[in-house]
Amino acid sequence: SYVLTQPPSVSVAPGQTARITCGGNNIGGKSVHWYQQKPGQAPVLLVYDDRDRPSGIPERFSGSNSGNTATLSISRVEAGDEADYSCQVWDSSSDHAVFGGGTQLTVF
Amino acid sequence: QVQLVESGGGVVQPGRSLRLSCAGSGFTFSSYGIHWVRQAPGKGLEWMAVISYDGSKKYYADSVKGRFTISRDNSKNTLYLQMNSLRAEDTAVYYCAKESRGIVVYFDQWGQGTLVTVSS
Numbered sequence: 333s334y335v336l337t338q339p340p341s342v343s344v345a346p347g348q349t350a351r352i353t354c355g356g357n358n359i360g361g362k363s364v365h366w367y368q369q370k371p372g373q374a375p376v377l378l379v380y381d382d383r384d385r386p387s388g389i390p391e392r393f394s395g396s397n398s399g400n401t402a403t404l405s406i407s408r409v410e411a412g413d414e415a416d417y418s419c420q421v422w423d424s425s426s427d428h429a430v431f432g433g434g435t436q437l438t439v440f
Numbered sequence: 441q442v443q444l445v446e447s448g449g450g451v452v453q454p455g456r457s458l459r460l461s462c463a464g465s466g467f468t469f470s471s472y473g474i475h476w477v478r479q480a481p482g483k484g485l486e487w488m489a490v491i492s493y494d495g496s497k498k499y500y501a502d503s504v505k506g507r508f509t510i511s512r513d514n515s516k517n518t519l520y521l522q523m524n525s526l527r528a529e530d531t532a533v534y535y536c537a538k539e540s541r542g543i544v545v546y547f548d549q550w551g552q553g554t555l556v557t558v559s560s
Contacts, residue, residue, distance in 0.1 A: 367485070427499040432484070
């Protein structure tokens with residue numbers, strides 16, 4: 333089955349850019365989606381189809397995908413961006429959704 | 441607005457059964473595939489199952505295949521998850537999630553989740 337690998341944690345100072353990676357075999361050939369989840373809340377769609385944002389999501393959140401790594405970038409990080417971020421793809425060979433293990437973003 | 445509301449969670453003994461429900465509103469429920477995704481305490485998201493818009497197609501994660509059954513009643517705008525032979529490792533918050541429209545599958549709306557605790 334397809335596996336997505338994320339770093340468990342990323343730390344960044346306020347105002348800087350955070351980059352959260354999602355690794356998978358030839359993930360560049362798949363569409364990658366990102367979710368933000370704050371403590372005690374349901375996930376929220378942040379980026380879909382590698383780089384598109386749903387309405388209401390700030391432009392500070394952007395995505396890219398190439399080769400074996402997809403990346404979620406958060407520019408001008410704010411304290412309110414502290415959350416868990418998870419990547420997701422659809423594995424069409426098994427008709428399963430696959431999530432990465434999640435990355436906890438800390439703003440120090 | 442689009443809304444999904446789960447119910448039916450609770451504490452259940454190992455080996456017993458439980459049925460979760462997910463009520464949809466604010467969109468044409470019968471036009472979308474709906475998924476179940478769970479999250480064990482302190483862990484990441486784990487996809488469980490999907491049912492197509494008309495109920496004709498169902499797919500399951502290996503961890504629950506043969507024990508869990510996904511179904512829907514479009515006349516009631518409701519999704520179900522029948523969970524049998526529950527194990528301690530099934531303890532999690534269970535979310536229903538609406539599938540995006542189109543070929544690419546992602547989840548554009550989630551419920552608030554319902555907690556299932558499997559314990560003696």
